Amino acid sequence: MKKLAALLATPLICSYAFAQKIQYDVSFPNIVHHEARIALSVSDAPQKELLFRMSRSSPGRYATHEYGKNVYDVKAFDKSGKPVAIARVDGDVYKVSGIDGYVRVEYILYANHADGTYAGIDQNSVHLNMPAAFMWVKGLEKSPMEIRFDLPQNSQWTIATQLKTTADAHTFTAPDLQYFMDSPTKIGKLTVKDWNVPNADSKPARFRLALEAKSSDSLATVFANKIKRITEEARMVFGEFPAFDNGHYTFLASINPYVKGDGMEHRNSTMISVPVVFNASDNLLGVFSHEFFHAWNVERIRPKTLEPFNFEKSNMSFELWFAEGFTQYYGELLLERAGFHSVDEYCNILGMLVNAKENTVGARRISPVEASCNAVFVDAGVAVDKANYPNMHTSYYTYGAALALALDLQLREKGLNLDDFMKAVWAKHGKPEAAYNVADLQAVLESYTRDKAFAQRFFSKYISGHESIDYAPLLAKAGLLLRKQFEGQAWIGDFVRYKEGTGLTITTNTTIGSPLYTAGLDIDDEILKVDGKVISTNDELLAILKAHKPGDQITVEYRHRDDYKTAVVEMVQHPRWQVATFEQAGKTVTPEMQTFRNAWLGSKWK
Helix, strand or coil, rough: CCHHHHEEEEHHHHHHHHHCCCEEEEEEEHHHEEEEEEEEEEECCCCCEEEEEEECCCCCCCCCHHHHHHHHEEEECCCCCCCCCEEEEECCCEEEEEEEEEEEEEEEEEECCCCCCCEECCCEEECCCCHHHCCCCCCCCCCCCCEEEEEECCCCCCCECEEEEECCCCCCEEEEEEHHHCCCCCEEEEEEEEEECCCCCCEEEEEEEECCCCCCCCHHHHHHHHHHHHHHHHHHHHHCCCCCCHHEEEEEECCCCCCCEEEECCCCCCEEEEECCCCHHHHHHHHHHHHCCCCCCCCCEEEECCCCCCCCCCCCCCCHHHHHHHHHHHHHHHHHCCCCCCHHEEEEEEEHHHHHHHHCCHHCCCCHHHHHHCCCHHHCCCCCCCHHHHHHHCHHHHHHHHHHHHHHHHHHHHHCCCCHHHHHHHHHCCCCCEEEEHHHHHHHHHHHHHHHHHHHHHHHHHHCCCCCCCCHHHHCCCEEEEEEEECCCCCCCCCCEECCCCCCCCCCCCCCCCHHHHHCCCEEEEEEEEEEEEECHHHHHHHHHHCCCCCCEEEEEECCCEEEEEEEECCCEEEEEEEEECCCCCCCCCCHHHHHHHHCCCCCCC
């Protein structure tokens, strides 16, 4: 009887939540000074006390971000407009008590950092990532939401968003907080381009580009057609487009010098900001390709660790090597398949991935699962102290992409391929939106390959482990050569930056295994002499190194704080790898290699 009573009570609880309505009203009376006035109204509230708060994290970002710092002049009113008491109970949390069915909280938002994570308000345009702009109500996360924009008079601006439209062009809705916070909004003089791409069921999938850039209409059309090619190739990986909510997918893009560089995926849109003068160049396409692939991988193929997303804290995930890393791999592969990379250009990308796996300390020291966990610190997280990331972390983007490359080539050796593995993951976890963990991905690989030992070995060695990968024979199948980029050249440390001055000051961590690290030099040490020669520029250091070979020892005189020290540095061969075509290397490409290469890198769009 207790269980029955609980079941009978559940609809009543739900009806309370859904009877409540959340209404946002946004206006811009002081837009010239980057401010918006936002009113958040709660109607039909049975609670006598409500907590209003700003988020501390944002979809697609995993570290904390203090959005509450840009909210002030917070006030509360009852239905008659009479002020009511509001208490600040934490830095970004406010409490209103004694509510009688309705309360309106108003505040000023300052926003002057337009990118994929934050917000920007300017007299020329408005750029809103929702967690950076909007308070929300604890306990009412499932309530439907409506937002209305009161635009500056005579602005003639366009509003672009994945929020659902209404009969009023300035009013939009969202079914709940998760969708609302995942719905960035761009307002301004936008150039909008629409296109359709046939889906697997022959019904057209609808897309649009909402572009904020100084551009002619014809140049915007050229660029939209390039993005269309990317959407076509992306569809072929999974076999179909997702069922986009509200019937379309929107590329929100600000390509102008007044934004900050970033790209952020969302369920039915992406917020892209590139701080350059728009020219429709192919060089702009990488972020579009990457973020659109997320419409499947992350937005619907969803890690359990990110479902639901927690807006009050950082969001740690074990699976970012797949969610971000495999997306990184496909972001570049799709550009190759769509014809925006030459094979030689793509080889440069492959070389970067091999080096990420084989020549970074993090990839030799920690697993990609562990690298994923570090996102709560490294994903645009803000800190003032120095960290030792070069010696204990490798980006899960390139680390994961390097693993995707290895898995793709290993599967192709077996007559399989990564595209079909991604289709299998989509069928098992994406289309039904059944969140996954690392073990689930291994299970899909076991099922797809029908080779349990292969799947277990790959995950044991490279996902939960960090063993080296022999890329040379894998790449050779496609007529690609892996070779040392600086064969025979002496090396004392890579990824080290110097500040030129009286001497040459090391401004980054030296890395484990490098000659500088082994000799005891580190960040902030000032190199004064090398081989007895005074140096003050990077070119002077390189000239000395070129006169030596691996195995030579050189004397380095340097200053550590107020101490003058001398170290003997034994140079080694430069470890950096390079990928080149057999054609570049003067080697013969066999018909089998060409077939392998075409199957891997050739267009799949029919």
